[in-house]
Amino acid sequence: MPLREIHADVLVVGGGAAGVAAAVGAARRAGTVVLIERYGFLGGLATAAMVGTVCGMYYRDESDQRRRCYGGFPAEFSEMLVTGSETKPVDFGKGLTFLPYRPFVFRMCCDTVIGRAGVALLLGCTAVDVDIHDGKILAVHCLQQQRSITIYPAAVVDCSGDACMTVLAAGRLLPEEPRQAAATVFAIAGIQPIPTESLRFLVIREVKRAARQGTLPPECERLYMIPGLHRNGCAYFKLGLPAPSGDTGHDYTELERCARERIASITACLRRQAAVFADAFVGDVAAQIGIRTGSRPVGCTTVEEDDITNCRKYDDGVAIGVWPMERWDDDGTLTMTYFAENDHYDIRAGALMSADYSNLYFGGRMISASEAAIASARVIGTCLGTGWAAGCLAAAGDDGADTMSSITEQLKPK
Ligand SMILES: Cc1cc2nc3c(=O)[nH]c(=O)nc-3n(C[C@H](O)[C@H](O)[C@H](O)COP(=O)(O)OP(=O)(O)OC[C@H]3O[C@@H](n4cnc5c(N)ncnc54)[C@H](O)[C@@H]3O)c2cc1C
Incomplete structure (x- = not known):
């Protein structure tokens, strides 16, 4: 089997909403950024499961004054989506707003932003093993069309939706709780x-x-x-x-x-x-059924339910969440837990950083968050924010602490 070796400043695993945002965020700061995706197209659940609406881009406001919670990449991307899909924001009741999109347009927008950012994209490429040395990910082994590829990254952003890097490395996962329908x-x-x-x-x-x-x-x-x-x-x-x-x-x-x-x-x-x-x-x-939550790794900090219900803010917050905790139970019951209108909770940098491996970061629906908290933070708008922030932190490496304020500044609505 022919073997190929690639060296990268940042490797992003998984090309869903979070992985695409992470790759673009990293590419604005790092030299070589590689994005691998096991399917032949980008978008993850947003395209493979044809979710159809982007939540988490607007503050909740019952007076119907729509106010964006994100600027920067999440705003640019959602503008492209709405324009390409020829849709407009829809009110969902209780002051919630979301953006309908067409799954094919989502795929195309991902191709465009990844191409523009100069990211090296490997489609049909699955991470199957990792080498760990001294508490760091040294190499990620992949298969693309039955061809072995080994990637040597300085930093890895896991946006696989399922903590695949931590699982392959036998690192720690958060305790399993009953999953959503x-x-x-x-x-x-x-x-x-x-x-x-x-x-x-x-x-x-x-x-x-x-x-x-x-x-x-x-x-x-x-x-x-x-x-x-x-x-x-x-x-x-x-x-x-x-x-x-x-x-x-x-x-x-x-x-x-x-x-x-x-x-x-x-x-x-x-x-x-x-x-x-x-x-x-x-x-x-849809090419696959939509599974709302999967395994999540242990981060340096974990987003908890009371961070959300109390709209907690932190000095090391790098992304925000605005969507209520939306829980779908097995019997089809939907429970929405709301927090204050026109407010948000901070997602700390530590929830995007592995507690086990010093060069491993997380974005999207697999950040370090409890099952209750991820019921809010898993929506696409928030995934675009956490993905982008994780990409920036990974590209900054040891200078991550200095980068935090510029990350939040760049994600603010203008
Ligand atoms: C039924 C359902 C309805 C939803 N409705 C909404 C909604 O209306 N609005 C909303 O905003 N959100 C909704 N969500 C949530 C939202 O769609 C997801 O949480 C979000 O898209 C997750 O993005 P992500 O990038 O974190 O992960 P994913 O979209 O899961 O992307 C992970 C990517 O990693 C790839 N991957 C995994 N393992 C590997 C590997 N080993 N090697 C290479 N690649 C790998 C996968 O193929 C995938 O493309 C819904 C989810 C579901 C399931």
Whole structure:
């Protein structure tokens, strides 16, 4: 098997929202930045699971005065997304705002910003092993199209969503807590013209009726229409699924299979029961089911629930979170825990830095945060912020402390 060796100032593992932001942040400060992504496209859950809306970019404000919480890269990226998707911010109630986007546009925006930043991108490239020496990650072994690649990085930013660097290095993970429910996203196309609100009402009514009559499983009632994306006879839906068990691959496989079966049954049922769906078909299905939270590593500090509920600020805060704690339980129940309007909590630099390995940083939905806290910090807007900050810290290395104030300054809304 041919072997390739690459030396990098910063290696970013995982090209989701956080990894893309980390690579761009690092590239503004470091010489060689390499980004590896196991899929053939960027965006992570935002594209592979077709999440469809960016949360966490605006302060919550019930008076409906929309105020951005981030400037800098998160703002630039979300502007590109909205322009490319031809959408606009949507009010969600309780003073929350989010940005609908088209998953393909998200992929394209990632390609653009990574290309512009001069990041060396390796797609279809999976990190499979690490060498540790003296409390540092010395080398990351990868496979790309059955070809071995070894990367020797000065610093690593793990944005894999699942703490893959810490898992491979056998470092410490935060204790497992009950996971949140998963979901699958799909699009139905070929719907006859109908106002969006009427469509939402019709779908809920018909799926409820079919569940009552026993023609659809009761779990199909956990169906939501994704706001802001209904256009030209095509609408996107999110269907709730149970949480995967984690220990065996079996449940995950079963969930993926079951998700497809339910999507097909719901679409067939709507075709039978509602005239506007007479010619409808499954237009698109996310490449993978969306699993909200995974393993998270032990950081130098950990974001806790009371940091969020009390909107705590810290001198070493490098990113912020504004979204409430949004918890989806296995039975489909959604619990939103709100904190003060027009306020935020700080995410400390230590939550983005490994307690075990001195050159390992974290971004996105796998920062060091409790299960309750990540229910807020996992949203895409916050992932763009923590990813970017982690990339900057990794590029600064030992000068990280001096860099903190410039990171927060650059992330402030202008
Ligand atoms: C069902 C569902 C609904 C959601 N709804 C919303 C919403 O409406 N709004 C919102 O803002 N957020 C939402 N979220 C949350 C949000 O989508 C994610 O938390 C966020 O996108 C995570 O970004 P990330 O970059 O941290 O991780 P991910 O998107 O998980 O990216 C990790 C990347 O790392 C790659 N990777 C993993 N392991 C390796 C490896 N060994 N080698 C190379 N690459 C690797 C993966 O392929 C992936 O691309 C939702 C999540 C789910 C599951």
